[in-house]
Amino acid sequence: xxxxxxxxxxxxxxxxxxxxxxxxxxxxxxxxxxxxxxxxxxxxxxxxxxxxxxxxxxxxxxxxxxxxxxxxxxxxxxxxxxxxxxxxxxxxxxxxxxxxxxxxxxxxxxxxxxxxxxxxxxxxxxxxxxxxxxxxxxxxxxxxxxxxxxxxxxxxxxxxxxxxxxxxxxxxxxxxxxxxxxxxxxxxxxxxxxxxxxxxxxx
Amino acid sequence: xxxxxxxxxxxxxxxxxxxxxxxxxxxxxxxxxxxxxxxxxxxxxxxxxxxxxxxxxxxxxxxxxxxxxxxxxxxxxxxxxxxxxxxxxxxxxxxxxxxxxxxxxxxxxxxxxxxxxxxxxxxxxxxxxxxxxxxxxxxxxxxxxxxxxxxxxxxxxxxxxxxxxxxxxxxxxxxxxxxxxxxxxxxxxxxxxxxxxxxxxxxxxxxxxxxxxxxxxxxxxxxxxxxxxxxxxxxxxxxxxxxxxxxxxxxxxxxxxxxxxxxxxxxxxxxxxxxxxxxxxxxxxxxxxxxxxxxxxxxxxxxxxxxxxxxxxxxxxxxxxxxxxxxxxxxxxxxxxxxxxxxxxxxxxxxxxxxxxxxxxxxxxxxxxxxxxxxxxxxxxxxxxxxxxxxxxxxxxxxxxxxxxxxxxxxxxxxxxxxxxxxxxxxxxxxxxxxxxxxxxxxxxxxxxxxxxxxxxxxxxxxxxxxxxxxxxxxxxxxxxxxxxxxxxxxxxxxxxxxxxxxxxxxxxxxxxxxxxxxxxxxxxxxxxxxxxxxxxxxxxxxxxxxxxxxxxxxxxxxxxxxxxxxxxxxxxxxxxxxxxxxxxxxxxxxxxxxxxxxxxxxxxxxxxxxxxxxxxxxxxxxxxxxxxxxxxxxxxxxxxxxxxxxxxxxxxxxxxxxxxxxxxxxxxxxxxxxxxxxxx
Numbered sequence: 001x002x003x004x005x006x007x008x009x010x011x012x013x014x015x016x017x018x019x020x021x022x023x024x025x026x027x028x029x030x031x032x033x034x035x036x037x038x039x040x041x042x043x044x045x046x047x048x049x050x051x052x053x054x055x056x057x058x059x060x061x062x063x064x065x066x067x068x069x070x071x072x073x074x075x076x077x078x079x080x081x082x083x084x085x086x087x088x089x090x091x092x093x094x095x096x097x098x099x100x101x102x103x104x105x106x107x108x109x110x111x112x113x114x115x116x117x118x119x120x121x122x123x124x125x126x127x128x129x130x131x132x133x134x135x136x137x138x139x140x141x142x143x144x145x146x147x148x149x150x151x152x153x154x155x156x157x158x159x160x161x162x163x164x165x166x167x168x169x170x171x172x173x174x175x176x177x178x179x180x181x182x183x184x185x186x187x188x189x190x191x192x193x194x195x196x197x198x199x200x201x202x203x
Numbered sequence: 204x205x206x207x208x209x210x211x212x213x214x215x216x217x218x219x220x221x222x223x224x225x226x227x228x229x230x231x232x233x234x235x236x237x238x239x240x241x242x243x244x245x246x247x248x249x250x251x252x253x254x255x256x257x258x259x260x261x262x263x264x265x266x267x268x269x270x271x272x273x274x275x276x277x278x279x280x281x282x283x284x285x286x287x288x289x290x291x292x293x294x295x296x297x298x299x300x301x302x303x304x305x306x307x308x309x310x311x312x313x314x315x316x317x318x319x320x321x322x323x324x325x326x327x328x329x330x331x332x333x334x335x336x337x338x339x340x341x342x343x344x345x346x347x348x349x350x351x352x353x354x355x356x357x358x359x360x361x362x363x364x365x366x367x368x369x370x371x372x373x374x375x376x377x378x379x380x381x382x383x384x385x386x387x388x389x390x391x392x393x394x395x396x397x398x399x400x401x402x403x404x405x406x407x408x409x410x411x412x413x414x415x416x417x418x419x420x421x422x423x424x425x426x427x428x429x430x431x432x433x434x435x436x437x438x439x440x441x442x443x444x445x446x447x448x449x450x451x452x453x454x455x456x457x458x459x460x461x462x463x464x465x466x467x468x469x470x471x472x473x474x475x476x477x478x479x480x481x482x483x484x485x486x487x488x489x490x491x492x493x494x495x496x497x498x499x500x501x502x503x504x505x506x507x508x509x510x511x512x513x514x515x516x517x518x519x520x521x522x523x524x525x526x527x528x529x530x531x532x533x534x535x536x537x538x539x540x541x542x543x544x545x546x547x548x549x550x551x552x553x554x555x556x557x558x559x560x561x562x563x564x565x566x567x568x569x570x571x572x573x574x575x576x577x578x579x580x581x582x583x584x585x586x587x588x589x590x591x592x593x594x595x596x597x598x599x600x601x602x603x604x605x606x607x608x609x610x611x612x613x614x615x616x617x618x619x620x621x622x623x624x625x626x627x628x629x630x631x632x633x634x635x636x637x638x639x640x641x642x643x644x645x646x647x648x649x650x651x652x653x654x655x656x657x658x659x660x661x662x663x664x665x666x667x668x669x670x671x672x673x674x675x676x677x678x679x680x681x682x683x684x685x686x687x688x689x690x691x692x693x694x695x696x697x698x699x700x701x702x703x704x705x706x707x708x709x710x711x712x713x714x715x716x717x718x719x720x721x722x723x724x725x726x727x728x729x730x731x732x733x734x735x736x737x738x739x740x741x742x743x744x745x746x747x748x749x750x751x752x753x754x755x756x757x758x759x760x761x762x763x764x765x766x767x768x769x770x771x772x773x774x775x776x777x778x779x780x781x782x783x784x785x786x787x788x789x790x791x792x793x794x795x796x797x798x799x800x801x802x803x804x805x806x807x808x809x810x811x812x813x814x815x816x817x818x819x820x821x822x823x824x825x826x827x828x829x830x831x832x833x834x835x836x837x838x839x840x841x842x843x844x845x846x847x848x849x850x851x852x853x854x855x856x857x858x859x860x861x862x863x864x865x866x867x868x869x870x871x872x873x874x875x876x877x878x879x880x881x882x883x884x
Contacts, residue, residue, distance in 0.1 A: 025768030032775035
């Protein structure tokens with residue numbers, strides 16, 4: 001594990017793993033703004049098929065297309081979780097039964113275990129900023145998307161800590177903008193990412 | 204009569220005399236003040252407020268003198284002092300009376316003659332008020348000698364009576380002072396006229412008639428208003444000029460030889476009524492044109508609402524053909540500043556048909572016949588009668604499935620048919636088996652044609668012509684290679700479609716799953732044609748997987764590489780060291796021409812105040828009128844400065860003038876620190 005926190009984006013063979021290219025920089029900027037965490041100025045891409053992905057405590061995985069892990073990817077994900085890592089999977093489609101949701105949840109169930117609803121009073125929501133549950137995204141509320149508000153995140157927990165966190169909220173769209181554009185927001189919508197990282201590093 | 208009773212009678216007589224005397228002197232004091240005030244007012248007209256104050260001063264003087272004298276003579280109420288007063292005037296009593304009063308024994312007064320006490324006391328009581336009554340009478344006579352109306356202006360001052368006094372006999376004096384203005388509101392307001400003495404600013408309703416009156420001859424007196432001049436006309440004992448208040452503030456300038464006087468006529472516009480439609484609260488769509496709609500509205504006006512009602516317009520028709528009907532409901536004439544309207548709109552009586560729209564609004568009019576009438580309307584509500592067949596529904600028509608989705612279903616169905624046929628195979632005769640198998644093969648061929656169409660459409664071509672011709676025609680693509688070659692020819696490639704240099708082309712990559720499905724279907728249909736469903740099933744399943752794969756890979760994301768963003772962590776944490784660079788100091792933007800003009804005139808007026816305060820006030824007054832339209836805040840500040848300057852001594856107008864000038868200059872720019880341009884390290 002490296003001395004500084006490095007934001008790692010999971011790369012997998014199937015699907016479009018790099019569908020939110022600006023998100024890592026934006027989250028790194030958020031981490032730097034609000035915390036004293038020693039954070040690397042750029043993110044890295046960590047192929048799930050390689051052992052290098054085990055060096056990072058937090059992995060971000062997203063996409064629109066079907067997710068089919070290879071045997072090596074599945075094995076590494078299982079090992080990553082066993083070693084205490086937090087895999088954050090976000091459905092870039094923000095739909096409830098799309099191909100990403102269906103295939104990614106199947107793969108996670110196969111590799112790690114079944115996903116269950118994470119209660120909205122889970123310590124994740126108070127690890128840094130206080131939230132009453134997963135923050136909503138504009139895609140859920142403005143009618144542009146599926147007009148569904150997902151009340152819970154899904155998670156696989158190991159020994160009381162979150163091993164895999166699965167989101168249908170489409171944070172990948174919500175946070176995928178250049179950090180310089182953050183000044184146009186009255187309320188920074190990436191604050192929940194701080195909770196994710198702090199939880200991954202402390203829980 | 205008992206001596207003590209006689210003594211009490213004497214006391215009463217003396218007390219009455221003292222009281223009358225005190226009253227007389229008090230009345231004299233009050234009348235003297237009135238006389239002095241009337242005399243001064245006859246020479247130099249006093250302000251209305253001053254005359255009102257002098258009236259109370261006269262009353263206060265009278266009461267004060269009366270009370271003071273009563274207090275001075277308070278011993279008259281004491282029997283012992285009354286006894287001493289009698290002892291002084293009749294030494295023969297030899298202190299018997301005082302002693303008797305002190306000990307309370309009337310027997311000591313056997314040798315006295317009480318009858319003479321009453322006589323002395325009566326004379327004294329009659330003599331005491333004589334002097335003040337005489338003085339009061341003289342004062343009254345003098346008051347009566349004063350010019351008519353002089354006393355009345357002090358006794359009962361009222362607006363406008365300052366010009367009722369005697370005009371100055373000094374011909375060199377200005378006839379513009381005193382000045383009275385009578386404001387006659389427009390007749391539609393039914394308001395009583397009002398009079399203002401020595402006006403500086405009037406606030407009449409637009410359209411009011413303002414009659415200015417003064418003393419002396421009307422010869423040579425002019426009023427200038429809005430570039431027009433009006434000559435004064437003679438009236439009973441002075442002059443008058445009749446002006447009409449326009450719609451905008453203006454300054455009336457009066458001239459008499461070299462004398463000049465300004466009066467601001469700050470006309471107040473009669474605002475249009477404000478109408479709020481309370482019910483119906485929002486637009487609506489009615490399923491049937493029946494029922495009654497309750498209409499309620501509130502209307503307010505500054506002077507009074509002459510009439511209010513609901514208006515409705517019914518629009519019928521569609522396209523470019525529309526007809527309109529209109530009507531009025533609930534007409535009222537409240538003649539009040541606040542009115543509530545209510546009416547009921549019967550939809551049945553309007554004979555509405557589906558598609559009609561009823562527009563409803565409330566309208567109120569004031570009685571302004573000078574600049575109006577002011578008409579206020581509420582927002583309009585629309586009630587639409589729904590057309591048949593347009594009822595709202597949350598049901599959403601399902602979209603047609605994509606070609607790939609259709610093929611998935613169809614291929615799965617064919618697999619199920621083939622599996623069922625294979626299960627029944629032991630029980631079927633060969634002919635029946637081959638017949639049913641060829642039937643499935645025909646469907647499989649149809650499905651293959653459909654997949655081929657999808658591939659060709661994606662390649663930008665038309666539907667595969669070969670699939671619609673005879674299946675056994677030699678031009679038909681029978682293998683995946685042939686189909687790929689055709690696909691490639693549609694994109695003008697000339698190389699071997701399978702042997703791409705540098706990997707698969709996008710054309711092949713996108714269509715490969717469907718081409719695989721196409722090929723598998725070909726093999727499946729071949730097996731089905733010869734009555735071998737078991738041999739056909741693996742190909743059919745392979746085709747299903749390929750179609751599924753194509754369906755899921757439908758979304759294409761073609762984009763360039765995202766820019767690499769490197770976060771400056773120190774900057775994000777506001778820990779960076781900004782070296783800074785000197786910025787060019789931008790000059791303060793020049794004021795616009797209007798503001799520049801106002802500023803110049805303000806400076807000029809302030810400079811003028813050092814030489815002539817009244818001229819400066821006049822300049823500022825005109826400046827204020829000109830600024831009212833463009834800069835109301837500045838005009839208000841200027842009004843405060845003018846008031847301060849008019850109050851004169853003891854009131855410093857500097858702060859008010861400075862405030863007005865700051866308002867013209869705009870808000871100050873405040874910085875927490877000295878900029879680098881200052882040269883301070």
